[in-house]
Amino acid sequence: MPDIVDVQVDELLREAEQRLRGASAPARPMPPVPVKDSAPAAEPPATVSKKQLAVRKPQAQPPREDTKKDTTGxxxxxxxxxxxxxxxxxxxxxxxxxxxxxxxxxxxxxxxxxxxxxxxxxxxxxxxxxxxxxxxxxxxxxxxxxxxxxxxxSDKLKGKYAGIQCNKTSGKKAFYQRLVSQRRKRQN
Structure with missing residues (x-):
């Protein structure tokens, strides 16, 4: 498969930009695609001008502002x-x-x-x-x-905790044992 030369890529990009702008691209014949030989071509084909060899630089984009603000405004x-x-x-x-x-x-x-x-x-x-x-x-x-x-x-919390524990233990084994011990005290 033949490789596309950088010059051809630049030419295709220029034509695409012109089409996007609405202007029709000039009908220029593309330079022939060189077939890869054993030795790579050091020089570009003679039909390519210096203007076409110029390196394309991307357009400078304005710096993006941070999406997060530092203040509320x-x-x-x-x-x-x-x-x-x-x-x-x-x-x-x-x-x-x-x-x-x-x-x-x-x-x-x-x-x-x-x-x-x-x-x-x-x-x-x-x-x-x-x-x-x-x-x-x-x-x-x-x-x-x-x-x-x-x-x-802190005494308020201690009193509250003691009250909760007293309510929780009422009606259980500890409550019954305390009741029995109080009865024994009365009998003695």
């Missing part, structure tokens, strides 16, 4: 992308499980993945705030986790 005050540090992940997990810390207050569940765009800040009390509404220095904490654990009453 001016309508959302250019909120930056969330920086997923270990502290932020821990705080997000704590916010998601805040219903477990205080079962009396029902809160809407947060999604498992942190928001794509967010910023963590610190609330600073102004001098116009009422004095009793401000936190003292001892009450101020560095992270959300420290603040929640500082305000959290």
């Amino acid at each position: 001016p309508n959302w005050f250019n909120l930056p992308k969330t920086d997923l540090t270990p502290d932020f992940k821990r705080d997000w997990q704590l916010l998601r499980m805040r219903g477990l810390l205080d079962p009396k207050h029902q809160k809407k569940a947060l999604r498992s993945a942190p928001p794509e765009y967010s910023r963590v800040g610190q609330v600073i009390g102004g001098p116009a705030d009422f004095y009793s509404a401000r936190l003292t220095r001892k009450e101020r904490k560095q992270t959300i986790f420290e603040e929640v654990m500082g305000a959290h009453d």
Whole structure:
């Protein structure tokens, strides 16, 4: 099978481009396809011009912009992308499980993945705030986790756990043994 020379490929591509533009391609005879001999041809055929030998360079494409933006845009005050540090992940997990810390207050569940765009800040009390509404220095904490654990009453959970265990064991073997031991105490 005869091989196609680079010059012929260029010519075919030019004709295809002209057809796509709507102009008809000039009817030029194609240069003959050389048959492969034992020695490759070092020079192109004499009928090929220097213009046809010019190397085709691809058109420069404009650089692609990243599909992911770094900010939300001016309508959302250019909120930056969330920086997923270990502290932020821990705080997000704590916010998601805040219903477990205080079962009396029902809160809407947060999604498992942190928001794509967010910023963590610190609330600073102004001098116009009422004095009793401000936190003292001892009450101020560095992270959300420290603040929640500082305000959290662990005795409340222990009492709740003990109550659940007491209800679970009532009517079972342990309940019956305790009842029998109380009867023996009364008889003595």
